[in-house]
Amino acid sequence: MQLPDRESIAPAGNPLGLDGIEFVEYATSKPQALGHVLEMMGFRAIARHRSREVLLYRQGDMNVVVNAHGERGANAERPSEATYISAIALRTRNAAAAYRYVLDRGAWAVATHAEVMELNIPGIHGAGASRIYFVDRYRDFSIYDVDFVRNPGVDRHPAALAGLHWFGIVQYVGTDRTADWTEFYTKLFAFTVLPDEQRYGILPKGRILRSPGGAFYLQLIEPVEGTYEVEPNETLQRVGLGTPDVLQTTKALRERGVEFIESRDVHSETRGALTQGYLGSVMFELVHDER
Amino acid sequence: MNGDDRSGRPSALGPLPDIGDFGIDTISLAGTLPAKLDAARRGGFSQIMLSARDLVSHPEGYEAAVDAVRSSGLRVTGFQVLRDFEGLSGHLHDYKVDVAKSMLTMCDAIGAKVLLACSSTSTHATSDADALARDLHKLAMLAVPFGVDVAYEALSWGRAVNEFTKAWDIVCRADAPNLGLGLDSYHLFAKETSLDELESIDPAKIFLVQLADFMWQEVRTAEERIATARHFRVFPGEGVHSVQLADAVKRLARMGYGGDYSFEVFNDDYQQMPPDIVVARARRAAIWLAEDVLRRALPLPNQMRLRRPGSG
Numbered sequence: 001m002q003l004p005d006r007e008s009i010a011p012a013g014n015p016l017g018l019d020g021i022e023f024v025e026y027a028t029s030k031p032q033a034l035g036h037v038l039e040m041m042g043f044r045a046i047a048r049h050r051s052r053e054v055l056l057y058r059q060g061d062m063n064v065v066v067n068a069h070g071e072r073g074a075n076a077e078r079p080s081e082a083t084y085i086s087a088i089a090l091r092t093r094n095a096a097a098a099y100r101y102v103l104d105r106g107a108w109a110v111a112t113h114a115e116v117m118e119l120n121i122p123g124i125h126g127a128g129a130s131r132i133y134f135v136d137r138y139r140d141f142s143i144y145d146v147d148f149v150r151n152p153g154v155d156r157h158p159a160a161l162a163g164l165h166w167f168g169i170v171q172y173v174g175t176d177r178t179a180d181w182t183e184f185y186t187k188l189f190a191f192t193v194l195p196d197e198q199r200y201g202i203l204p205k206g207r208i209l210r211s212p213g214g215a216f217y218l219q220l221i222e223p224v225e226g227t228y229e230v231e232p233n234e235t236l237q238r239v240g241l242g243t244p245d246v247l248q249t250t251k252a253l254r255e256r257g258v259e260f261i262e263s264r265d266v267h268s269e270t271r272g273a274l275t276q277g278y279l280g281s282v283m284f285e286l287v288h289d290e291r
Numbered sequence: 292m293n294g295d296d297r298s299g300r301p302s303a304l305g306p307l308p309d310i311g312d313f314g315i316d317t318i319s320l321a322g323t324l325p326a327k328l329d330a331a332r333r334g335g336f337s338q339i340m341l342s343a344r345d346l347v348s349h350p351e352g353y354e355a356a357v358d359a360v361r362s363s364g365l366r367v368t369g370f371q372v373l374r375d376f377e378g379l380s381g382h383l384h385d386y387k388v389d390v391a392k393s394m395l396t397m398c399d400a401i402g403a404k405v406l407l408a409c410s411s412t413s414t415h416a417t418s419d420a421d422a423l424a425r426d427l428h429k430l431a432m433l434a435v436p437f438g439v440d441v442a443y444e445a446l447s448w449g450r451a452v453n454e455f456t457k458a459w460d461i462v463c464r465a466d467a468p469n470l471g472l473g474l475d476s477y478h479l480f481a482k483e484t485s486l487d488e489l490e491s492i493d494p495a496k497i498f499l500v501q502l503a504d505f506m507w508q509e510v511r512t513a514e515e516r517i518a519t520a521r522h523f524r525v526f527p528g529e530g531v532h533s534v535q536l537a538d539a540v541k542r543l544a545r546m547g548y549g550g551d552y553s554f555e556v557f558n559d560d561y562q563q564m565p566p567d568i569v570v571a572r573a574r575r576a577a578i579w580l581a582e583d584v585l586r587r588a589l590p591l592p593n594q595m596r597l598r599r600p601g602s603g
Contacts (some may be wrong), residue, residue, distance in 0.1 A: 183467050
């Protein structure tokens, strides 16, 4: 018998019911230093995990998980001091269905290590050492209420600085691997490829994929030919933050201590801006986006 | 990317032809993995096609095998072989997905960028082309995080897919950028597939070409083809299809194929010879192909490889 499948009521073009980014996770051995960077960017420390050295930062609708617990994913070659984006969690209509959908099409399941009474969040392997998680309880219930203890006295819902919101993720891919990752995200997640002339921000390289529903974007960038002797690892390189007024936002962030790259090729303008790298490779791109 | 230390090295007969795109396959050689790697390198090859069995049967274990490959200085042409993957369902499919994941993990360990998957011989597998394509697309997606290409090869005794023309149909249906064809001259000759059919294939979608010949004109039954394939192959130039083999290589070059050629020569006699002697035969085959067939008079400073369309 064919059981009724939640897939069957999926809106056209969005089989997973993707609805944006629930959180971005960084792995780090320097949680305090990363926390300082996040606070400069307008995030506030909200809560800490019940059983692990994991912290939750938030501003507006954006959650950032800082994981100093030592789970370094599959890529053992990466030096443990490095701070990097270790996961993105996607809001889906039904996490279990989304998980099954992508596994059926060739995703690798990630083994989870939930402790007693903790949430078991399904996830798959993404680029390099990173993971992609699926979360479905984000409207009337917070996953953080289960696994995290709130820091006493803090505002649980601090407003976003200058209207900042998730715009997207930049993924560095291997030479000639743009087509492969495009296939991966279009067939497993129903992303669509933006035409080359449709560009955002100030770094118009690579290929941009739009999530079904348009909540966020992925930008795939190959290494510049001749730059590297050894092919660099594939990685989630940086997050893009949308803001209705880039120059106002850079001003507000500069006042908080954030420095932006101002060179001949890359500099702050109305379309976008790029912060300097912190802790080695943690950088944030601002993109003009009216949401 | 290219063979390096030999190109331009003078010999008594003048410069050697460029054979950087020819490699030897470990299954052609006897002995342990380190002995095979050493023999290949001494014989002037810069790349080697590895089989999973070589890695796991290393006397000091799998990790030592990975180290041996990594430190050999040889480029890994590809990794073989995933068998009977496509067309299964239920627990058989799940089992094969697990096997495929193990093979991809091994590819990652040794730096192999091509996984060879042979067309299914299983009587449990469906012949439905769309189902085969769906499974191969899944395999290709499993390979994406490792940056691995999947080369799908038609075994001449495959159940639903026994000629490269049929494999090409499945590859086109699956339509994944990192899924392409593996061609094996043995299977072409065994099934007497017309070389004209090569013209219908996009050369950028040929991810690997394996070359071997054999000693008899006809192999009519599947049983004969299996026995010949597994015991009686010889190197290019040693068998009875030299004209066709040269024709195939010339056609591929003319089409713009810029990938590798590997000598996959299952031969019981070669299994009881020192690997250096067998590698010397492989080298003779490479020089014959480069010099007499492809007429590469001088070494190329840089071998050009086609970038795949639509990437970057």
